[in-house]
Amino acid sequence: MAEGERRPDKGMVDRSEGFGERLLGVLLDRAHEMPPQLIAPLIAEEVARVGGRELSILLQDYAQLLLVPLRGRRLMVGEPEPIGDSPAGTAFLYATTAEVPQADGVRMYLPLLDGSDQVGVMALTLDTVDDDDRRLLRRLAGLVADMLVTKHSYTDQFFLARRREPMSVAAEIQWSLLPPLAMSVPQVAVAGILEPAYNVAGDSFDYALNDDILHVAMVDAMGHGLDSATMATVAVGAYRHARRADIGLSEIYTFMDRAIAGQFGPDHFVTAQMMRLNVATGHLQWVNAGHPAPLLIRNHQVVGQLQGPTTLPVGFGGEDPQISQQMLQRGDRVLCFTDGLIEEHEAGEEQFREEQLIHWVNRIEHGEKGVRAVVRSLSHALKQQRGGRTSDDATLFLIEWRGGAADHLAVLE
Numbered sequence: 001m002a003e004g005e006r007r008p009d010k011g012m013v014d015r016s017e018g019f020g021e022r023l024l025g026v027l028l029d030r031a032h033e034m035p036p037q038l039i040a041p042l043i044a045e046e047v048a049r050v051g052g053r054e055l056s057i058l059l060q061d062y063a064q065l066l067l068v069p070l071r072g073r074r075l076m077v078g079e080p081e082p083i084g085d086s087p088a089g090t091a092f093l094y095a096t097t098a099e100v101p102q103a104d105g106v107r108m109y110l111p112l113l114d115g116s117d118q119v120g121v122m123a124l125t126l127d128t129v130d131d132d133d134r135r136l137l138r139r140l141a142g143l144v145a146d147m148l149v150t151k152h153s154y155t156d157q158f159f160l161a162r163r164r165e166p167m168s169v170a171a172e173i174q175w176s177l178l179p180p181l182a183m184s185v186p187q188v189a190v191a192g193i194l195e196p197a198y199n200v201a202g203d204s205f206d207y208a209l210n211d212d213i214l215h216v217a218m219v220d221a222m223g224h225g226l227d228s229a230t231m232a233t234v235a236v237g238a239y240r241h242a243r244r245a246d247i248g249l250s251e252i253y254t255f256m257d258r259a260i261a262g263q264f265g266p267d268h269f270v271t272a273q274m275m276r277l278n279v280a281t282g283h284l285q286w287v288n289a290g291h292p293a294p295l296l297i298r299n300h301q302v303v304g305q306l307q308g309p310t311t312l313p314v315g316f317g318g319e320d321p322q323i324s325q326q327m328l329q330r331g332d333r334v335l336c337f338t339d340g341l342i343e344e345h346e347a348g349e350e351q352f353r354e355e356q357l358i359h360w361v362n363r364i365e366h367g368e369k370g371v372r373a374v375v376r377s378l379s380h381a382l383k384q385q386r387g388g389r390t391s392d393d394a395t396l397f398l399i400e401w402r403g404g405a406a407d408h409l410a411v412l413e
Contacts, residue, residue: 020136023049027143034147036155040072043122043144050136052124057112057144058088059120061164062175063197064376067092067121070161080164081121083376088121093373095184097138099129110137112145114180119145163198170201170229177204177236182372186406187279188214191371192397193379195340202228202270203338203393206236208243209279215243216275218291218397219314220338222268234263235270235314249274249287250320253311260315269315273336275399282328282401287321289313292342295358296326297333300365302358306334330403333371335361340392341382356385371398 023046034042044055056076058067066080067088083089087098091109098109105127112119122141126133152158167175174194182191190207194200202221207214217239221231238259242252252274260270271290277283286294286306290313293305308324328334342354360381368374375398382394 020139023136024139024143027140027147031143031147031150034151036151036157037072039144039147039151040070041074043140044074046140047124050126050133052108052126052137054107054123054125056123057120057148058092058123059148059158059162060092061162062167063164064181064193065380066164068161068164070120070158072157084380088123092121093376094370097134108137110141112141112148114145114149119148165198167198168201168225170224170226171197171199173226173229173233174200174204177206177233179205179207183207183209184371185209185279186404186409187212187402188277189371189400189402190214190216190398191375192395193375195379195383195394200393200395201225202232203340203395204232204236205336205395205397206239208240212278212280214275214277214279214399216277216336216397216399217243218273218336218338218395220271220291220340220393220395222270224392231260231264231268231270234259235272239272239274249276249285249323253287253289253314253318253321256314257317261317264315266315266317269313271313271339275334275336277328277399277401279401280403280405282330282332282403284326284328284334284401285323287311287323289318289321292337292339292354294337295335295361297335297361297365298329298331300362302361328401330401332401333365333374334399334401336397336399338393338395340394341396343392357382360385371400374398 047055054076056078057070058081059070061068065083067083068080069077071077081088083092087100088109091098091111095111095113100107105125106129107123107125110122112122122144148158192205194203201224205218207216219232219235221228221235235256238256239252242255256272260268273286273288273291275284275286288308288310290310293307295302296304296306306326309322311321312318342357360378364374364378364381368377375396379396
């Protein structure tokens with residue numbers, strides 16, 4: 001016990017189990033041995049205990065267009081809900097509960113949050129709703145999200161629910177390689193998206209938040225198909241290995257370069273961009289190995305590119321790269337993207353170009369809130385502007401520096 005602390009008087013602490021603790025405790029007690037197929041009926045039983053009915057669990061599809069119903073015992077399976085235009089989509093995108101009055105009660109849509117990554121939405125109907133219901137169901141949804149994330153590692157049930165069309169082997173590899181598509185903490189938020197969702201091959205991204213340092217990498221392996229996915233896998237694996245060895249950005253580049261050259265030979269390469277952001281100070285550093293320069297967004301407007309010296313793509317044996325630096329202001333966003341986003345064009349027509357990208361960034365930044373909503377809307381709008389097609393991988397990754405601190409989250413009030 002720390003000096004100066006008083007040992008609590010056990011006689012004054014109420015440790016009895018209340019209704020809410022019993023309800024949530026059943027999930028906690030059984031989660032470690034619960035087979036995936038029994039999650040749905042247990043959740044339905046828990047919802048029924050608070051007077052809920054017509055339970056649905058909706059998961060985001062890979063293209064980030066729809067929330068699709070998970071099938072399972074005692075789950076109501078209806079039509080998929082559009083993310084961009086539905087109460088379920090509002091709950092999902094903005095991590096907030098949506099309530100829709102109906103003739104027979106209130107339909108509630110609760111975001112399923114694993115940490116800050118939105119897994120999907122839990123929907124149910126109650127006769128009436130009060131603050132106690134809202135609090136208990138919000139916490140129940142949090143536990144459900146944790147169970148889904150834990151169980152998805154050893155079942156195909158959730159993967160299959162999210163698929164709306166056949167997926168290539170290369171895309172299967174890339175999706176299994178990705179971290180969560182979004183993360184949000186008080187100091188920083190990130191979100192990414194891959195296109196074409198069911199045929200992506202060489203594009204990938206990775207990130208990690210270690211103490212006050214956000215590490216980010218985006219890679220684009222040459223070619224298409226399985227060979228490209230294999231090369232991207234090696235590049236991301238080499239990046240993670242080097243990052244975890246706690247070496248500098250220049251050394252990370254060298255390690256990745258040697259890994260690609262040693263495995264695939266001198267005629268293969270991966271363009272890459274590696275970043276480090278101090279989330280306490282806003283100090284951003286990066287190495288650019290053949291990627292388009294990121295865009296700096298301030299007050300919801302693109303103010304310029306993050307220009308700096310570039311080095312050869314990973315695998316071509318470039319010299320030690322120069323590290324570029326930028327001090328961000330609170331609220332600044334940095335948009336990273338691969339060249340497939342600006343080089344797409346119809347036969348005989350001009351390429352999409354960065355000018356059009358900037359135009360759409362400015363337009364969507366003023367109409368959406370939150371990095372996940374911006375990235376999703378931007379990717380889909382750009383695809384429409386490119387004629388609804390993506391022959392090359394087109395990836396976006398958005399970082400928002402918020403500053404501040406999170407220590408208050410570790411204090412019980």
